[in-house]
Amino acid sequence: MSGLTVRAPAKINLHLGVGALREDGFHPLVTVYQAIGLYDDLTVREAPGWTLGVDLPGWMPADAVPTGGENIVDKAADLLAAHHGIERTGEVHIAKAIPVAGGMAGGSADAAAALVALDRLWEVRTPDEDLLALAAQLGSDVPFALLGGTALGTGRGELVDPVPDRGTWWWVVVPAEVGLSTPEVYRHFDRMFPDAPADPVPADALLRAIADADAWALADALHNDLEAPAVDLRPELGALIEAGESAGALRGIVSGSGPTCVFLCGSADHARSLAADLSGAGHPVVLAANGPVAGAHLVSYA
Numbered sequence: 001m002s003g004l005t006v007r008a009p010a011k012i013n014l015h016l017g018v019g020a021l022r023e024d025g026f027h028p029l030v031t032v033y034q035a036i037g038l039y040d041d042l043t044v045r046e047a048p049g050w051t052l053g054v055d056l057p058g059w060m061p062a063d064a065v066p067t068g069g070e071n072i073v074d075k076a077a078d079l080l081a082a083h084h085g086i087e088r089t090g091e092v093h094i095a096k097a098i099p100v101a102g103g104m105a106g107g108s109a110d111a112a113a114a115l116v117a118l119d120r121l122w123e124v125r126t127p128d129e130d131l132l133a134l135a136a137q138l139g140s141d142v143p144f145a146l147l148g149g150t151a152l153g154t155g156r157g158e159l160v161d162p163v164p165d166r167g168t169w170w171w172v173v174v175p176a177e178v179g180l181s182t183p184e185v186y187r188h189f190d191r192m193f194p195d196a197p198a199d200p201v202p203a204d205a206l207l208r209a210i211a212d213a214d215a216w217a218l219a220d221a222l223h224n225d226l227e228a229p230a231v232d233l234r235p236e237l238g239a240l241i242e243a244g245e246s247a248g249a250l251r252g253i254v255s256g257s258g259p260t261c262v263f264l265c266g267s268a269d270h271a272r273s274l275a276a277d278l279s280g281a282g283h284p285v286v287l288a289a290n291g292p293v294a295g296a297h298l299v300s301y302a
C-alpha cells in the first residue's frame with residue numbers, strides 16, 4: 001500500500017466537571033465528550049525518511065501549526081514506531097479544518113489520525129487497547145479522538161466509555177481569531193477556584209438529557225467549569241454567548257478550555273439560520289456541524 005487518508009473529528013465537551021489540581025499537575029475530570037462533524041484529514045505516504053506538511057484554511061494564521069519536528073503528530077509517530085521497535089518513516093500531510101488552540105482538540109485529532117494511519121501504513125496491526133494506551137500518553141483527549149461518538153471521560157479525561165446516543169445534535173461553532181492555551185486556562189481555574197472540591201461535578205443531568213434525546217433538557221444541562229476562567233481571560237466570549245442566545249440558540253457555551261464557542265440548535269435549518277445571523281453580525285468564521293460522529297477512521301487510499 002502506498003498511502004491513505006484518515007479523518008479525525010473535533011470534540012466538544014457537553015459536560016466538563018473539573019476537580020482540584022492533582023499532584024501530577026493534571027485536574028481530575030468528569031466530562032462528556034461529543035465528536036462533531038468538523039474534521040482534520042491526515043494523509044500518509046510511503047517515503048524513505050520522515051516529513052510533515054500542513055495545509056491551513058485561509059482563516060487560520062499561516063504559523064498556527066508547528067512543522068519543525070515538535071508537532072504532536074511527530075510524537076505520535078515516534079511512540080508508535082518505538083512500540084513496535086521500527087523506524088519512523090512516511091510523508092505526512094495534514095489538511096486542517098479544526099480550529100488550532102481552540103478547545104476542540106484539533107491537535108489530539110491529528111495525533112489520533114496519525115496513530116490509525118501509520119498503523120496501517122506500517123502494517124503493524126496494533127491492538128485497540130495498545131492504541132488507546134499510546135493515545136493517552138500523547139494527551140488527555142487523544143483516546144476520545146480515536147473513539148468518537150459521545151463518551152464519558154474520567155481520570156484526567158483519558159479514560160473513555162462510550163455513551164449510547166440516538167440523538168442528532170446540531171451545533172454552530174464560532175472560533176476565535178487568537179487561540180487560548182489549555183494549561184493557562186486550567187491555571188486560571190486554580191486561581192479563581194482555590195477551594196475547588198477534589199471530586200468533579202457529576203454528569204447525571206447531562207447523561208439523562210442524552211438518554212432522552214431531549215434538546216431542551218440538553219440545553220439546560222450543558223456545563224463547563226472552564227467557562228468562567230476562559231471568559232475571565234477573554235471577556236468578549238461572554239458577549240458572544242449572549243449574542244448567540246439572543247439570536248435564538250437553545251444555549252451557548254465555551255468549548256472545553258476555549259476560546260471557541262458552540263451553540264446548540266434544534267435542527268439543521270436552525271443551525272444554518274443561526275450561523276447566517278452570527279456571520280451577518282460580523283463574526284468572520286462561523287461553522288455548523290452535527291454530532292455525534294465517528295472517531296478517527298480511514299476514508300481513502302492515496
Ligand code: C5P
Pocket residue numbers: 025026027028029138139140141155156157182183186
Ligand atoms: O493532556 P494534555 O496534553 O492535553 O494536557 C495539556 C495541559 O492541560 C496539561 O499539561 C495540564 O496543564 C492541563 N490539563 C489539566 N488537567 C487535565 C487535562 C489537561 O490540568 N485533566
